[in-house]
Amino acid sequence: MNLMGLLRGLWAAFLSMFEMLRGLWTTFRSMFETPVTYQYPEVKRPVRERFKGRHVLKRYDNGLERCIGCALCAAACPADAIFVEAAENTDEERYSPGERYARTYEINLMRCIFCGYCEDACPTEAIVLEHQYELSFTSRRDAIYTKELLIVPVPEGGKPTPQNVPVGMFNRAIPEMKDPA
Amino acid sequence: MSWALLLEWVIKSAVIIMIILGGFAYLTLFERRVLARMQTRIGPNRAGPWGLLQPVADGIKLIFNEELIPEQADRVLFILAPVITVVPALIILAVIPLGPEVTLFGRRYVFGLASNINVGVLYILAVASIAVYGIVIAGWASGNKYALMGGVRSTAQMVSYELALALAFVGPIMLAGSMSVDAIIEGQTHLWYVILQPLGFLIFLIAAVAEINRAPFDMPEAEQELVAGYHAEYSGMKFALFFMAEYGKMIAVSFIAATMFLGGYLGPFLDRWPLLGPIYLFIKVVALLFFLVWLRATFPRFRYDQLMAFGWKILLPLGLLNVVITGVIIVLVGG
Amino acid sequence: MTIDLVLFLGLALIAVLAAIAMIASRNTVYSALFLVFNFLTVATLYLLLNAAFIAVVQITVYAGAIMVLFLFVIMLLGTERESIGGRIRWQMPLAIVLGLALAGELAYVLLRNGIVQGLAADLSTEFGSPASIGRVLFSEYLVPFEVTSILLLVAMIGAIVITRKLRREGK
Numbered sequence: 179m180n181l182m183g184l185l186r187g188l189w190a191a192f193l194s195m196f197e198m199l200r201g202l203w204t205t206f207r208s209m210f211e212t213p214v215t216y217q218y219p220e221v222k223r224p225v226r227e228r229f230k231g232r233h234v235l236k237r238y239d240n241g242l243e244r245c246i247g248c249a250l251c252a253a254a255c256p257a258d259a260i261f262v263e264a265a266e267n268t269d270e271e272r273y274s275p276g277e278r279y280a281r282t283y284e285i286n287l288m289r290c291i292f293c294g295y296c297e298d299a300c301p302t303e304a305i306v307l308e309h310q311y312e313l314s315f316t317s318r319r320d321a322i323y324t325k326e327l328l329i330v331p332v333p334e335g336g337k338p339t340p341q342n343v344p345v346g347m348f349n350r351a352i353p354e355m356k357d358p359a
Numbered sequence: 360m361s362w363a364l365l366l367e368w369v370i371k372s373a374v375i376i377m378i379i380l381g382g383f384a385y386l387t388l389f390e391r392r393v394l395a396r397m398q399t400r401i402g403p404n405r406a407g408p409w410g411l412l413q414p415v416a417d418g419i420k421l422i423f424n425e426e427l428i429p430e431q432a433d434r435v436l437f438i439l440a441p442v443i444t445v446v447p448a449l450i451i452l453a454v455i456p457l458g459p460e461v462t463l464f465g466r467r468y469v470f471g472l473a474s475n476i477n478v479g480v481l482y483i484l485a486v487a488s489i490a491v492y493g494i495v496i497a498g499w500a501s502g503n504k505y506a507l508m509g510g511v512r513s514t515a516q517m518v519s520y521e522l523a524l525a526l527a528f529v530g531p532i533m534l535a536g537s538m539s540v541d542a543i544i545e546g547q548t549h550l551w552y553v554i555l556q557p558l559g560f561l562i563f564l565i566a567a568v569a570e571i572n573r574a575p576f577d578m579p580e581a582e583q584e585l586v587a588g589y590h591a592e593y594s595g596m597k598f599a600l601f602f603m604a605e606y607g608k609m610i611a612v613s614f615i616a617a618t619m620f621l622g623g624y625l626g627p628f629l630d631r632w633p634l635l636g637p638i639y640l641f642i643k644v645v646a647l648l649f650f651l652v653w654l655r656a657t658f659p660r661f662r663y664d665q666l667m668a669f670g671w672k673i674l675l676p677l678g679l680l681n682v683v684i685t686g687v688i689i690v691l692v693g694g
Numbered sequence: 695m696t697i698d699l700v701l702f703l704g705l706a707l708i709a710v711l712a713a714i715a716m717i718a719s720r721n722t723v724y725s726a727l728f729l730v731f732n733f734l735t736v737a738t739l740y741l742l743l744n745a746a747f748i749a750v751v752q753i754t755v756y757a758g759a760i761m762v763l764f765l766f767v768i769m770l771l772g773t774e775r776e777s778i779g780g781r782i783r784w785q786m787p788l789a790i791v792l793g794l795a796l797a798g799e800l801a802y803v804l805l806r807n808g809i810v811q812g813l814a815a816d817l818s819t820e821f822g823s824p825a826s827i828g829r830v831l832f833s834e835y836l837v838p839f840e841v842t843s844i845l846l847l848v849a850m851i852g853a854i855v856i857t858r859k860l861r862r863e864g865k
Contacts, residue, residue, distance in 0.1 A: 191673075198657075198658070201657045201658065202653065202654075202657050204657070205397045205653060205656045205657045206397070206653065208396075208397055208398070208399055209393075209396045209397050211399045212399070213395075213396070213399050213400050213401045214399050214400065215400050215401040217401075436723075436727075476746060477746070477747075477823045477824060477825075478746045478747050478750045478824060481747065481750040481751065481754065481824070482750055484750075484754050484758075485750045485751075485753040485754040485757075485758060486753075487758075488753065488754045488757070488758020488759060488762075489730075489734075489753060489757050489758050491758075491762055492727075492730065492762070492765075495762070495765050495766075495769070496727070498769075499723055499765075499769055507769060510769065511766060511769050511770055514762050514763075514765060514766040514769075515766060517762070518759060518762050518763065518766075521758070521759070537825075538824050
C-alpha cells in the first residue's frame with residue numbers, strides 16, 4: 179500500500195463518519211414525526227372502495243334476493259369455498275326473480291382466498307365482496323357463513339322473502355343491466 | 360467484620376442487582392418505545408397506562424412458555440448456560456459508585472460496593488472477559504449448528520473487541536494515575552474525560568457495543584443468517600435469562616461509560632446536596648442507553664469479516680495511537 | 695483455625711477437584727470448562743493472599759482470553775469427543791517423572807522453610823497493588839519482562855507468516 183492510497187482511505191473513512199452522523203440525524207428527526215400507527219380497535223383505517231372483504235348477498239329494492247342459485251360462483255371459486263343448493267321458486271313463495279333461488283348458500287371463509295372471482299361470475303351481481311375484514315373464528319364450524327349471515331337486510335320499502343307475488347311478474351331471472359362499458 | 364457492616368453490604372448488593380433487574384424490565388419497554396418512535400410508530404402502549412405494565416405482561420408470558428430441551432442438547436450445560444450468562448451482568452456494577460460519600464445518622468456511607476479497590480477497572484475487564492462463556496456454552500450445548508455458529512462468532516468477536524475496550528480504558532487510567540474507579544471520578548471533578556479523551560470515548564463506545572452484542576454488532580444472534588444464534592433453542596425463563604443478561608450488560612456498559620468518561624455521579628451543587636449524585640448518574644445512564652437504542656435504530660448489521668477487520672485493523676491501532684498520544688501529552692504537560 | 699484457613703481449604707479442594715475433573719473428562723469442552731473453573735478458583739486464592747491485581751489478571755488473561763480461544767478452536771474443529779487413536783505412548787512415564795519432580799521440589803521447599811505462618815500480616819497495604827507491581831516489573835525485572843515480550847512478538851509474527859504463506863498458496 180502506498181502513501182497516497184493510505185491517505186485516500188483515511189479521507190474516505192473521515193467522509194463516512196459524516197454519512198453515519200447523517201444517518202443518526204435521520205432517525206432522530208423521525209422521532210418527532212407523527213406516528214403512522216392506527217390505534218386499531220378504537221380507530222379503524224378506512225378501506226379502499228374496491229377492497230375485497232367478506233361477501234354479502236344483495237337484494238333488489240323490493241326485497242327479492244338477487245341470487246338465483248345458478249352456482250356459477252361455486253364453479254368459478256378457485257378455492258372451492260362456496261356451496262350452493264338451488265330450489266324452485268313459485269309465485270306464492272318467491273325468493274328471487276326467475277325459476278330458481280338458492281336454498282342453501284354457504285361460504286367457507288377458511289377456504290376463501292378473497293379473490294373476487296365469484297363476484298365476476300355472478301350474472302345478477304348478487305354476491306359482492308364488501309369491506310368487512312374482521313373475520314376471526316373460534317371454531318372451524320363458525321367459519322362457514324350461511325345464507326342467513328351473508329344476506330343483507332330487507333331494504334326500506336321492500337318485503338321479506340318469501341313473497342307472495344302476482345303470477346308472471348318476475349319470470350326473468352337475470353335483470354336488464356346497463357352495458358358496463 | 361461487624362454485623363452492621365455485613366448488613367450494609369448485603370443491602371448494597373441487593374440494590375445494585377435490583378437496579379439491573381428493574382432496569383432490565385423497563386429498558387425493554389424503553390427500547391421498544393424509542394425504536395418505535397424512530398420508525399414513526401407508537402410502540403407498546405396497551406398494558407397499563409402508557410404501556411408501563413408491558414414488562415410484567417412479557418414476564419408472565421415467558422414464565423408460562425414451554426421449557427424445551429432439544430434432543431441433541433447437552434442437558435447440564437444447556438441449563439447452566441443462561442445462569443452463567445446472567446452472573447457477569449449482575450456483578451459487573453460492583454465497582455461503580457452510584458454517588459458521593461454521605462453521612463447519615465453519624466455514619467459514613469458509600470453508594471457502591473467496592474469502588475475504592477485499586478484494580479477496579481481491571482475488575483470490569485475481567486468480568487467482561489468471562490461474560491462470553493455463557494454465550495459460547497449456550498451455543499455449543501444447544502446441539503444446533505446455528506447456535507454453534509453464534510457461539511463461535513461471539514468468542515471471536517468478544518476476544519477481538521476486548522483489546523480495544525481495554526485500550527480505551529487506558530486513557531482515563533493514565534489521566535487519573537490510578538485504576539481505582541473512585542480516583543478516576545475524582546480526576547473528572549473539573550473536566551470530564553470525554554473532553555480530554557474524545558478518541559478514547561469513541562473507541563470505548565464502539566468496542567462496548569460489540570462486546571455486548573448489540574446492533575450493529577449483533578453478529579452472534581443475527582436473525583437473518585443464524586435464526587437467533589446462540590439462543591435459538593431456548594424458550595421460557597431460560598430465554599428470559601439471556602434477554603436479561605443482554606439488557607443487563609447494556610445497563611452496565613452505560614454505567615461504566617458514564618463513570619469512566621462522563622464524570623460518573625459528578626454534577627453541579629453536589630457538595631451541598633450529595634443525594635443529587637445518583638440522579639446525575641441516572642440521567643447520564645439514560646442518555647447513554649438512549650444512544651445505544653438510537654444506534655440500533657440507525658445502523659445495519661456489519662458483515663462478519665468487516666467486523667473482524669474493523670476490530671483488528673482500525674480499532675486496535677486507533678486504541679494504541681490514543682494511548683501513545685495520551686502518554687506524550689501527559690509527559691509534555693507534566694500530568 | 696481461622697476463617698482464612700477454612701476458605702483456603704475449601705477453595706483448594708475445589709481447585710484440585712476441578713483439575714482432576716479436567717483431566718478425567720472425556721469431552722474436551724467439559725475439560726476446557728473445568729480448566730476455566732480451576733482458574734477462577736485459583737484467582738480467588740490470589741484474592742485471599744491480598745493479591746487482587748494478580749487475581750484479576752488471572753481471570754482476564756487465562757479465563758477470559760486464552761481459554762476462550764481454546765474453546766473457540768475446539769468448537770471450530772468439532773473435536774469434542776476424544777479421538778479413538780489412543781494415548782501417546784510415552785505420556786504416562788513422562789507424567790510420572792514430572793509429577794515426582796514437582797512433588798520433590800515442593801517437599802524440599804517445605805522441609806527447608808517449614809510452613810510459613812502469618813505471612814499476610816507483615817505485608818504493607820501497597821503489596822500487590824498495580825502501582826507497586828508495575829514499578830517492580832519495569833525496574834528490577836525489566837530484562838525478563840522485555841525478553842518475554844520479544845518472545846510473544848516472535849510468536850505473533852510467526853503466526854502471521856504462516857497464515858500469509860497459506861493464503862498465497864490458496865491463490
